[in-house]
Structures are given as structure tokens and as C-alpha cells.
Amino acid sequence: MKQLHKKIDLSVDIGGLKMRNPVMAASGTFGYGEEYEEHVPIDHLGALITKGxxxxxxxxxxxxxLVETTGGMLNAIGLQNIGVKALIKEKIPNLMKFGTPIIVNVFGSTLREYGEVARILDGIDAIKGLEVNISCPNIKRGGISFGTDPRQVFKVVSKIRKASALPIMVKLSPNVTDITTIARSAEEAGADVLSLINTLTGMAVDVDNRIPKLGNITGGLSGPAIKPIALRMVWEVYNKVNIPIVGIGGIFNTYDALEFIIVGASAIQIGTAHFINPSVAMEVINGLENYLRDNHIGTIQDLVGSLETPTFSIL
Ligand SMILES: Cc1cc2nc3c(=O)[nH]c(=O)nc-3n(C[C@H](O)[C@H](O)[C@H](O)COP(=O)(O)O)c2cc1C
Incomplete structure (x- = not known):
């Protein structure tokens, strides 16, 4: 006899961002969508995040x-992009046809620039949210990254909050001593969602020529090598903030995604894995559905933060 399966509902609503499932394509690893059109059913994704x-x-x-490293890769693309006006004119119209929520990843080198980009993107129907990359050098402060200073984070997020009515997801840098302090600043300034982590700064050396392997000398490490660090940071932030979290870092399959959800992520992003397996997001969406069904769990939300930790007692 044919078995009837109850349809599992993977939909999520995080900070005003409604998605059919919790799986998003991470910024910088999915171009402007068109590069993947032939290989991925983009309309199945929870959301697509553009290049910064x-x-x-x-x-x-x-x-x-780009350089391959053990368990990951280093990139020093340098936030190459076509600028906000060209994005609206040349890329958004094509992306709209998929009906998938488009989230634009934004950055600036001054507070004013962050605010201006957000203002230009506000009110464009197809754009459902902004992801704010705070891992950028502040040229007015000697190039120190905005994302490492809680006061600067507060200022950037406040600026964007004033400029835009869209849901704001602040993407945290892991290159800090205590990520929870930064997370709380973003929350206090009005962030709707936090996404973490961006890449970890690293380097690689060509020993034959004794030169750096990257033109920029250092770059951002991504892929499976960073997953344990990302998980730890999501778990720490989950225990300190009241807004939803999107987990990122080395997600290559369903089990990786589940780990992030269990430690507190309401949704996840897939980055580097797209370069190896363009179908990875579809596999994870199906895998999450199967996991929920097999474990008799009604919704993804029931799984978020379900980690059970041992209680220690000092006797
Ligand atoms: C080639 C490349 C380009 C990236 N560009 C951006 C970017 O423009 N903006 C941003 O916020 N993150 C960018 N990232 C970071 C990713 O979105 C993601 O946070 C990081 O790679 C960790 O996830 P992963 O291990 O799944 O790749 C980029 C990553 C890679 C590998």
C-alpha cells in the first residue's frame, strides 16, 4: 500500500523576512544569481543574497x-562589484523572475556610504531585505574594520535603520575577541536579524618563491575548516540576543545545516560549497524535510536552539 506522507512545512519568518525554507545562498558565492541559473532551480531557494x-x-x-587550503579556501576578491545603481538597473529585473526573495548585501567605507546605499535600495519592490556587511575598513578611522568596534557597529546599524524600512540582517565578523558584544550592539541599534559568520582572516605562503599566495597578502578563510568556529559563535550569540540568527560557515550538507539550527540558527546560508556542488542547496532543503519527517518534528522552528547541554556541578 502506498504510504501517505504529511507535507512538512519548512517556511520561516525571521525578522519580517518570509521564506519558503530556511536555506539561502550566501553573498559572494552565488554572484548575481544569473551565473547559476542553468544549474540551480533558483525559485526553490529560501532567499538569494547578492554579491556585496x-x-x-x-x-x-x-x-x-583565490587559494585552496586544507579544508577550505582563502579569498581576497576585495568586494569587487558593479555598484548599487547598476545592480538595480541590470541585475534586479532578471532576478525578479524567480519569485525568490532577494536580499542585497551592502557595504561602505564610510558611515555616509552605508546610509546612502541603504536609502537607494529602500522601496524597491523586489528587494525583501538588506544584509549589512560590517567587515569593511572604515577609511575615516585609519582602515579599522567597522565590525570590530561595538560603537562603530551601533553607528552603522543605526544609520541603515534610519535609511531603510526593509528587514535588516547584520552580518558579523568572526575576527573579534567577543562576538556577543558586537551582536548586542547590532541588536540595540535596531537589527532585525544577525547572520554569522563572515570569513576568518588568514594567509598562505608560496615557499618556492617566498611570497604570499594571494595578491592582497591576506584573505578570508571559508569552507569546512571554519565550521566548528562558526557553530561555537552562533551558539554564544544565541544565548545573548533576542533576535533571530542565520548560521553561516562551512555548510556542505544537511547535517552541517542541522548542527547550526540545533545550536540556535533559525535559517542558514551556503557559500563555498556552491563552488564544488551547485546542487548543494537543493540537497539540504530535501534533507531538512526528511529529517523533520523521520524525527516527527512539525516545523523547523521546533528544532531551533534544541541543543541539550550537560549541567556541570562542582562537588
Ligand atoms: C569568493 C567569496 C566571496 C565572498 N564575498 C562576500 C561579500 O561580497 N559579502 C559578504 O558579506 N560576504 C562575502 N563572502 C563570505 C560568505 O558569504 C560567507 O560568509 C563565508 O564564505 C562563510 O561561509 P562558507 O564557509 O559557507 O563559504 C564571500 C565568500 C567567498 C568565498
Whole structure:
């Protein structure tokens, strides 16, 4: 006899961002969507996050920009992008046809620039949210990253909050001593959602020539190598804030995604894995559905933060 399966509902609503499932394509690893059109049913994704966008176009860093490392890769693309006006004119119309929520990843090198990009994107129907990349150097403060200073984070997020009515997801940098302090600043300034983590700063050396392997000398480490660190940070932040969290870092399969959800992520993003397996997001969406069904769990929300930790007693 044919078995009837109850339809599992994977839909999520995080900070005003409604998605059919909790699986998103991470910024910078999915281009502007069109690069993957032939390989991925984009309309099945929970959301698509664009490459980071700034007020003016950026040409990025000198090559080489990518290096493979053990369990991951280093990139120093340098936030190359076409600028916000070209994004709206040339890319958004094509992306709209999928009906998948588009989240624009934004950055700036001054507070004013962050605010200006957010203002330009506000009110564009197809755009359902902003992801704010705070791992950028502040040129007015000697190039120190906005994302490492809680006061700067507060200022950036407040600026964007004033400029836009869209749901705001603040993407946290792991290159800090205590990520929970930064998370709380973003929450206090009005962030609706937090996403973490961005890449960890690293480097690799060509020993034959004794030169750095990357044109920029250092770059951002991503992939399976960073997953345990990302998980730890999601768990720490989950215990300190009241807004939803999106987990990112080395997610290559359903079990990786589940780990993030169990430690507190309401949704997840897949990045580097797309370069190896363009179908990875579809596999994870199906895998999550199967896991919920097999374990008789009604919704993804029931799984969020379900980690059971041992209680220690000192006798
Ligand atoms: C080639 C490349 C480009 C990236 N570009 C951006 C970007 O423009 N903005 C941003 O916020 N994150 C960017 N990231 C970071 C990813 O979105 C993600 O946070 C990080 O790679 C960790 O996830 P993963 O291990 O699944 O790749 C980029 C990552 C890679 C590998």
C-alpha cells in the first residue's frame, strides 16, 4: 500500500523576512544569481543574497584572489562589484523572475556610504531585505574594520535603520575577541536579524618563491575548516540576543545545516560549497524535510536552539 506522507512545512519568518525554507545562498558565492541559473532551480531557494554592493563600483584586489587550503579556501576578491545603481538597473529585473526573495548585501567605507546605499535600495519592490556587511575598513578611522568596534557597529546599524524600512540582517565578523558584544550592539541599534559568520582572516605562503599566495597578502578563510568556529559563535550569540540568527560557515550538507539550527540558527546560508556542488542547496532543503519527517518534528522552528547541554556541578 502506498504510504501517505504529511507535507512538512519548512517556511520561516525571521525578522519580517518570509521564506519558503530556511536555506539561502550566501553573498559572494552565488554572484548575481544569473551565473547559476542553468544549474540551480533558483525559485526553490529560501532567499538569494547578492554579491556585496557599494555606492560606486569597485574593481577589487590584484590577482591571485583565490587559494585552496586544507579544508577550505582563502579569498581576497576585495568586494569587487558593479555598484548599487547598476545592480538595480541590470541585475534586479532578471532576478525578479524567480519569485525568490532577494536580499542585497551592502557595504561602505564610510558611515555616509552605508546610509546612502541603504536609502537607494529602500522601496524597491523586489528587494525583501538588506544584509549589512560590517567587515569593511572604515577609511575615516585609519582602515579599522567597522565590525570590530561595538560603537562603530551601533553607528552603522543605526544609520541603515534610519535609511531603510526593509528587514535588516547584520552580518558579523568572526575576527573579534567577543562576538556577543558586537551582536548586542547590532541588536540595540535596531537589527532585525544577525547572520554569522563572515570569513576568518588568514594567509598562505608560496615557499618556492617566498611570497604570499594571494595578491592582497591576506584573505578570508571559508569552507569546512571554519565550521566548528562558526557553530561555537552562533551558539554564544544565541544565548545573548533576542533576535533571530542565520548560521553561516562551512555548510556542505544537511547535517552541517542541522548542527547550526540545533545550536540556535533559525535559517542558514551556503557559500563555498556552491563552488564544488551547485546542487548543494537543493540537497539540504530535501534533507531538512526528511529529517523533520523521520524525527516527527512539525516545523523547523521546533528544532531551533534544541541543543541539550550537560549541567556541570562542582562537588
Ligand atoms: C569568493 C567569496 C566571496 C565572498 N564575498 C562576500 C561579500 O561580497 N559579502 C559578504 O558579506 N560576504 C562575502 N563572502 C563570505 C560568505 O558569504 C560567507 O560568509 C563565508 O564564505 C562563510 O561561509 P562558507 O564557509 O559557507 O563559504 C564571500 C565568500 C567567498 C568565498
Amino acid at each position: 554592493i557599494s555606492l560606486k563600483p569597485h574593481s577589487g584586489n590584484p590577482p591571485p584572489r
